Amino acid sequence: xxxxxxxxxxxxxxxxxxxxxxxxxxxxxxxxxxxxxxxxxxxxxxxxxxxxxxxxxxxxxxxxxxxxxxxxxxxxxxxxxxxxxxxxxxxxxxxxxxxxxxxxxxxxxxxxxxxxxxxxxxxxxxxxxxxxxxxxxxxxxxxxxxxxxxxxxxxxxxxxxxxxxxxxxxxxxxxxxxxxxxxxxxxxxxxxxxxxxxxxxxxxxxxxxxxxxxxxxxxxxxxxxxxxxxxxxxxxxxxxxxxxxxxxxxxxxxxxxxxxxxxxxxxxxxxxxxxxxxxxxxxxxxxxxxxxxxxxxxxxxxxxxxxxxxxxxxxxxxxxxxxxxxxxxxxxxxxxxxxxxxxxxxxxxxxxxxxxxxxxxxxxxxxxxxxxxxxxxxxxxxxxxxxxxxxxxxxxxxxxxxxxxxxxxxxxxxxxxxx
Amino acid sequence: xxxxxxxxxxxxxxxxxxxxxxxxxxxxxxxxxxxxxxxxxxxxxxxxxxxxxxxxxxxxxxxxxxxxxxxxxxxxxxxxxxxxxxxxxxxxxxxxxxxxxxxxxxxxxxxxxxxxxxxxxxxxxxxxxxxxxxxxxxxxxxxxxxxxxxxxxxxxxxxxxxxxxxxxxxxxxxxxxxxxxxxxxxxxxxxxxxxxxxxxxxxxxxxxxxxxxxxxxxxxxxxxxxxxxxxxxxxxxxxxxxxxxxxxxxxxxxxxxxxxxxxxxxxxxxxxxxxxxxxxxxxxxxxxxxxxxxxxxxxxxxxxxxxxxxxxxxxxxxxxxxxxxxxxxxxxxxxxxxxxxxxxxxxxxxxxxxxxxxxxxxxxxxxxxxxxxxxxxxxxxxxxxxxxxxxxxxxxxxxxxxxxxxxxxxxxxxxxxxxxxxxxxxxxxxxxxxxxxxxxxxxxxxxx
Numbered sequence: 010x011x012x013x014x015x016x017x018x019x020x021x022x023x024x025x026x027x028x029x030x031x032x033x034x035x036x037x038x039x040x041x042x043x044x045x046x047x048x049x050x051x052x053x054x055x056x057x058x059x060x061x062x063x064x065x066x067x068x069x070x071x072x073x074x075x076x077x078x079x080x081x082x083x084x085x086x087x088x089x090x091x092x093x094x095x096x097x098x099x100x101x102x103x104x105x106x107x108x109x110x111x112x113x114x115x116x117x118x119x120x121x122x123x124x125x126x127x128x129x130x131x132x133x134x135x136x137x138x139x140x141x142x143x144x145x146x147x148x149x150x151x152x153x154x155x156x157x158x159x160x161x162x163x164x165x166x167x168x169x170x171x172x173x174x175x176x177x178x179x180x181x182x183x184x185x186x187x188x189x190x191x192x193x194x195x196x197x198x199x200x201x202x203x204x205x206x207x208x209x210x211x212x213x214x215x216x217x218x219x220x221x222x223x224x225x226x227x228x229x230x231x232x233x234x235x236x237x238x239x240x241x242x243x244x245x246x247x248x249x250x251x252x253x254x255x256x257x258x259x260x261x262x263x264x265x266x267x268x269x270x271x272x273x274x275x276x277x278x279x280x281x282x283x284x285x286x287x288x289x290x291x292x293x294x295x296x297x298x299x300x301x302x303x304x305x306x307x308x309x310x311x312x313x314x315x316x317x318x319x320x321x322x323x324x325x326x327x328x329x330x331x332x333x334x335x336x337x338x339x340x341x342x343x344x345x346x347x348x349x350x351x352x353x354x355x356x357x358x359x360x361x362x363x364x365x366x367x368x369x370x371x372x373x374x375x376x377x378x379x380x381x382x383x384x385x386x387x388x389x390x391x392x393x394x395x396x397x398x399x400x401x402x403x404x405x406x407x408x409x410x411x412x413x414x415x416x417x418x419x420x421x422x423x424x425x426x427x428x
Numbered sequence: 429x430x431x432x433x434x435x436x437x438x439x440x441x442x443x444x445x446x447x448x449x450x451x452x453x454x455x456x457x458x459x460x461x462x463x464x465x466x467x468x469x470x471x472x473x474x475x476x477x478x479x480x481x482x483x484x485x486x487x488x489x490x491x492x493x494x495x496x497x498x499x500x501x502x503x504x505x506x507x508x509x510x511x512x513x514x515x516x517x518x519x520x521x522x523x524x525x526x527x528x529x530x531x532x533x534x535x536x537x538x539x540x541x542x543x544x545x546x547x548x549x550x551x552x553x554x555x556x557x558x559x560x561x562x563x564x565x566x567x568x569x570x571x572x573x574x575x576x577x578x579x580x581x582x583x584x585x586x587x588x589x590x591x592x593x594x595x596x597x598x599x600x601x602x603x604x605x606x607x608x609x610x611x612x613x614x615x616x617x618x619x620x621x622x623x624x625x626x627x628x629x630x631x632x633x634x635x636x637x638x639x640x641x642x643x644x645x646x647x648x649x650x651x652x653x654x655x656x657x658x659x660x661x662x663x664x665x666x667x668x669x670x671x672x673x674x675x676x677x678x679x680x681x682x683x684x685x686x687x688x689x690x691x692x693x694x695x696x697x698x699x700x701x702x703x704x705x706x707x708x709x710x711x712x713x714x715x716x717x718x719x720x721x722x723x724x725x726x727x728x729x730x731x732x733x734x735x736x737x738x739x740x741x742x743x744x745x746x747x748x749x750x751x752x753x754x755x756x757x758x759x760x761x762x763x764x765x766x767x768x769x770x771x772x773x774x775x776x777x778x779x780x781x782x783x784x785x786x787x788x789x790x791x792x793x794x795x796x797x798x799x800x801x802x803x804x805x806x807x808x809x810x811x812x813x814x815x816x817x818x819x820x821x822x823x824x825x826x827x828x829x830x831x832x833x834x835x836x837x838x839x840x841x842x843x844x845x846x847x848x849x850x851x852x853x854x855x856x857x858x859x860x861x862x863x864x865x866x867x868x869x870x871x872x873x874x875x876x
Contacts, residue, residue, distance in 0.1 A: 266594065268597075269594075269595070269596060269597030269600070270597060271597070271599055271600075274599075277473075277474075277476070279473075356596070356597070356600070360596070360600065361596050361599075361600035361603045361604055362603070364604055364607070365525075365603050365604060365606065365607045368604070368607035368608070368610065369607055369610060372607075372610045372611055372613060372614060375611075375614040375617075376514075376613055376614050376617045379614060379617040379618055380617055383620065
């Protein structure tokens with residue numbers, strides 16, 4: 010049974026929201042399944058190394074690229090990890106504060122002591138490449154020494170498609186990126202390279218092997234926005250396998266649906282991000298591709314505020330139709346800038362007013378038709394009746410009218426009848 | 429000269445138009461109120477308040493509507509249902525238009541809560557009472573038909589309101605909802621006054637008399653009100669808490685939606701089915717009321733006692749069945765509570781009695797959901813809540829046993845097909861002087 014916190018009182022939680030949370034949780038667990046590369050335990054040696062970085066957050070990222078021999082077929086992540094009892098490698102994302110650097114890394118230690126006041130972050134991605142012949146791309150037939158073996162395998166990733174991981178970084182940190190690769194052939198014949206974007210990286214990375222798995226780890230201290238971007242590890246075997254880490258600043262959420270307001274009204278535009286703490290927020294209004302800053306000079310029309318650091322509010326008063334358009338909020342981090350947008354629509358009151366008047370006119374027409382129809386049908390009855398019906402018609406007409414004085418004669422009539 | 433006398437209820441003809449008007453009135457009052465929740469996130473964002481404070485808007489409107497119902501029925505006793513409903517429509521529309529220009533949440537409370545709520549108070553009881561007056565043999569069916577209006581309306585209004593919100597924002601949507609609710613006025617125009625044999629001779633002299641408080645002097649009506657007050661405590665709880673309960677029991681999002689849908693479909697279908705069934709006259713209405721009230725209580729107990737579902741993807745069979753039983757019983761109960769009134773108080777007092785019954789249901793409706801929420805917070809799940817509300821409903825149904833004809837009598841049952849008693853025959857003392865010869869005597873038909 011799911012434990013549901015926050016269900017208090019008679020308010021019913023909105024079901025679509027719960028459904029979305031449920032889906033997000035499922036997706037997250039799927040993603041994390043990929044990242045359970047190996048069940049590592051942190052060794053005491055590594056603990057010593059960790060004290061240096063004790064004031065830092067640890068980010069180590071793993072990518073596992075496997076071109077496995079057919080017999081082992083580590084198609085599923087779990088299978089692969091079981092086949093590789095690794096003892097010294099960066100681990101799951103949950104072990105954020107326990108860095109597990111590769112033991113033989115004196116070189117990299119020296120490098121990172123320079124930036125020892127920065128946080129160390131380790132992230133891991135796991136990816137698996139299928140060892141297939143070209144004509145078997147996408148289907149699940151494996152060939153072993155010429156014998157076709159058909160198995161029910163679940164492909165986690167398609168072969169030769171790059172495996173990517175998005176990493177969100179807010180402030181400067183040391184980053185450790187690790188790729189695992191299980192080659193199908195000889196370990197030593199694999200060519201390992203790292204690239205940032207298209208530029209080949211010469212140093213700061215290490216290659217190690219344990220058993221039949223090849224590891225490479227790249228460490229870099231990210232201190233400015235130029236160092237953000239895509240870092241890729243390449244394993245050159247028969248086909249080149251590639252894993253990519255995308256380093257980005259946190260995303261900002263504005264609003265997807267346009268905000269509809271009216272002339273003379275006041276509106277508050279909100280931008281926020283999940284867990285981030287930007288240094289500063291700025292607002293721009295966009296006309297086409299040109300962005301014009303808002304709030305400079307400071308005036309009454311625009312007021313920028315924000316209760317918490319992870320959100321910003323722009324209050325616009327005295328709206329007019331010129332204020333319509335897209336508004337951009339920029340969050341400035343040490344490592345770059347991120348933006349979100351909110352669309353504002355300003356309508357004149359005449360727009361719904363016209364519809365209102367049309368519907369009101371229709372209502373008046375309906376009432377008139379109903380009452381006229383009733384009078385018409387009663388008049389129709391009258392001429393063809395004898396006296397009895399006329400009295401009844403009169404009685405009905407009297408019923409129609411409001412007022413106490415008319416009820417007098419009616420009751421008198423009834424009383425006379427009743428005797 | 430033969431004297432014209434008011435004939436009995438037409439039981440058709442213009443009555444069906446009145447039933448359609450009742451359907452529309454129900455849809456334009458409760459249906460709009462239910463769908464209004466769609467706009468709450470926009471209110472909360474604009475006025476920078478949390479969800480609970482914005483939810484008070486509809487809670488206030490509902491409270492005003494139900495509590496002020498006797499005022500609506502009193503006014504229509506004085507002046508007829510038609511003008512009262514027409515004025516109520518204008519009042520509701522004004523409330524929406526006023527709230528379209530709101531600059532604080534208080535304006536919304538006043539506009540939607542007080543003004544629109546008062547307008548709705550003026551329309552519901554008179555319209556429903558008039559439907560009752562136009563039918564005798566097919567009364568329960570006609571009233572059941574009218575009561576399906578709010579379900580159908582919320583099905584239509586919910587996507588329409590979302591469309592309005594996306595295109596006109598909340599201000600424009602409230603303005604246009606004002607235009608939509610203005611249609612209550614033509615519905616009122618359709619409520620042609622009808623003179624019936626049981627109508628009181630003299631108009632009530634004082635406002636207090638108009639409220640119909642004199643009806644409380646009669647034991648049968650007193651029994652009904654007591655039972656209804658008890659039932660009202662438990663009746664509305666599933667409206668609020670069925671979905672969270674389903675989620676608590678381990679169903680996924682779609683499973684909970686299915687449970688709520690089962691209850692809703694059962695409710696709507698039962699209103700019509702029970703309407704047809706009750707009109708056949710095989711079982712006296714008070715007995716049906718007791719039976720379905722008891723079934724509703726049992727259904728609620730079942731819903732509360734359903735075990736935890738192991739797998740989130742399962743259909744939630746037991747809960748689905750219990751919710752269906754609850755929906756069917758509650759749906760059958762709804763038209764019956766209004767249709768048993770002519771027997772107890774006479775067709776002339778139906779409108780007043782409807783208003784009073786609405787007020788009593790509202791008292792329960794104000795107590796029930798907060799009590800249920802409190803129990804849930806204390807005990808951790810909704811079992812205690814549903815058990816409590818089920819027992820309230822059961823005790824109310826037990827009280828209904830005191831109604832005349834609720835228990836099987838020793839005399840042979842009247843032939844099916846005779847018109848249902850509507851002259852207040854079940855009153856111990858004849859309240860109304862019957863004029864025309866040939867009317868059945870006032871008899872007290874209880875157990876032997």
